[in-house]
Amino acid sequence: MTARLFLLWLAAGVAVVAFGQAPLAQQAHALAHDGIREMMNGRLDEALSTFQQVEREDPSSPLGYVLEADATWWEIYYTTANLVDPDVFDVVHSTSTSYDSHFEYLVRESIAKSEARIEARQDVARSNLYEGMAYALQARLDGLRARDLPTARAGKKMRELLLAALERDPNLTDAYAGIGLYNYFVDTLPTIVKMLRFLIGLPGGNRETGLSQLQKAAEQGDFTRAEAKFYLAKDYTRHNEMQFKKSLQLFQELEQNFPGNPFWKLMVASVQMRLGQRRDGESLYRQILAETVQAHNVPGTVVHQQVLEALERLHPDEKFGGGP
Numbered sequence: 001m002t003a004r005l006f007l008l009w010l011a012a013g014v015a016v017v018a019f020g021q022a023p024l025a026q027q028a029h030a031l032a033h034d035g036i037r038e039m040m041n042g043r044l045d046e047a048l049s050t051f052q053q054v055e056r057e058d059p060s061s062p063l064g065y066v067l068e069a070d071a072t073w074w075e076i077y078y079t080t081a082n083l084v085d086p087d088v089f090d091v092v093h094s095t096s097t098s099y100d101s102h103f104e105y106l107v108r109e110s111i112a113k114s115e116a117r118i119e120a121r122q123d124v125a126r127s128n129l130y131e132g133m134a135y136a137l138q139a140r141l142d143g144l145r146a147r148d149l150p151t152a153r154a155g156k157k158m159r160e161l162l163l164a165a166l167e168r169d170p171n172l173t174d175a176y177a178g179i180g181l182y183n184y185f186v187d188t189l190p191t192i193v194k195m196l197r198f199l200i201g202l203p204g205g206n207r208e209t210g211l212s213q214l215q216k217a218a219e220q221g222d223f224t225r226a227e228a229k230f231y232l233a234k235d236y237t238r239h240n241e242m243q244f245k246k247s248l249q250l251f252q253e254l255e256q257n258f259p260g261n262p263f264w265k266l267m268v269a270s271v272q273m274r275l276g277q278r279r280d281g282e283s284l285y286r287q288i289l290a291e292t293v294q295a296h297n298v299p300g301t302v303v304h305q306q307v308l309e310a311l312e313r314l315h316p317d318e319k320f321g322g323g324p
Contacts, residue, residue: 028057032067032223039071040226040254042261042299047071062113062130069106069137075099076144078302083263084270084310095145103141110134125168129175132161136178152196155182159203174224177217181231184210188240211235218250229254233267237274244275262292262303269307285311289320 035050048071054064076099114131118124139154159182162175186193186205196202214235217228233250236243248271255264265288272281285307292304311320 028054028061028063031057032063035067035071036223036226037258039074040258040261042258042263042297044071044075044298060113060116062110062117062127062134065106065110065113066130066133066137069103069110069134072099072103072106073137073140075298076103076141078263078298080144083266083303083306100141103137107134107138107141110137125165125172128161128165128168129172132158132165132175132178135161149199152202153200156200156202158182174217174221176213177221177224177228177231180210180213180215180217180228181235182210183207183213184235188238207240226254226257233271237271244271247271248275261299262288262295263299266303266307282311282314 031050031054035047035054038044038050039047048068051064051068051071054067055061057064076097079097079099111131111134114127114134117127118131135154136158139151139158142148142151142154158178162178165172166175166179183205184207186202187207187210193202193204197204211232214228214232217224218232219225221228229250233247233254235241236247236250248268251264251267251271255268258264265284269281269284269288272278272284288307289304289311292300292307295301295304308320311318
């Protein structure tokens with residue numbers, strides 16, 4: 001695995017949106033959950049609007065900005081990533097997207113608002129958490145743009161802030177999503193880690209601890225459960241694990257919980273193909289193709305195109321329907 005792929009995996013994994021269990025303002029908390037459901041259901045425009053409403057509820061808080069940045073990252077991911085293979089987190093050759101500048105603005109705002117609250121001694125543990133997630137999101141974009149050293153530095157800063165958050169408040173269970181992915185990938189990619197340790201003193205990790213921490217976030221997290229489950233399912237497809245049945249079960253749960261997003265059904269089909277269940281996987285590909293033919297949102301149109309390409313690779317002589 002190349003240095004770039006390592007950093008993509010690390011950036012993608014550590015940037016799961018994480019928020020703790022301490023009480024938030026009731027309206028903002030409810031709105032945040034609404035936005036997460038919209039985001040995971042593939043309704044990104046609605047999610048962005050909801051997160052902007054969270055920002056208006058409390059303009060000094062980083063909460064809405066970090067959530068909006070996460071939704072914007074999903075837009076970048078859908079439009080640039082290989083979605084068909086659940087073991088791939090690489091992107092096509094794209095130096096930027098139309099979403100990048102807004103994403104970077106949101107990350108800067110999240111960091112600035114978090115630091116202002118820390119300086120004012122206002123909810124320091126949660127502010128550490130939000131700032132850590134902002135750095136993790138920055139690592140995502142740096143990784144997608146093949147900026148290797150900045151990705152590693154942002155990931156290191158993320159880890160430091162999340163650990164500080166947990167030291168102040170061990171009940172911030174969602175922080176384990178980011179820390180768990182960090183521990184897992186740093187331990188399973190030792191050659192790259194040695195280089196990064198030499199360059200920037202990147203701390204080590206532990207594979208088993210990472211999986212356990214990620215599982216904890218997927219089961220007990222407040223806002224991280226769905227995304228933590230997504231990354232755990234992807235981990236189970238990696239060559240270190242090869243636990244495709246576990247991955248399939250998790251993706252099926254995501255499909256059931258968020259039926260509006262065809263991405264989850266695509267992940268189910270892809271894992272079925274990896275398990276050798278070609279008939280089931282291909283049948284699901286065809287079902288997705290038919291269901292997304294009239295799609296107009298980003299996940300639907302992108303999933304349709306990638307499923308179409310997958311079917312054309314499987315059956316180069318067969319003619320399939322047109323795009324959405």
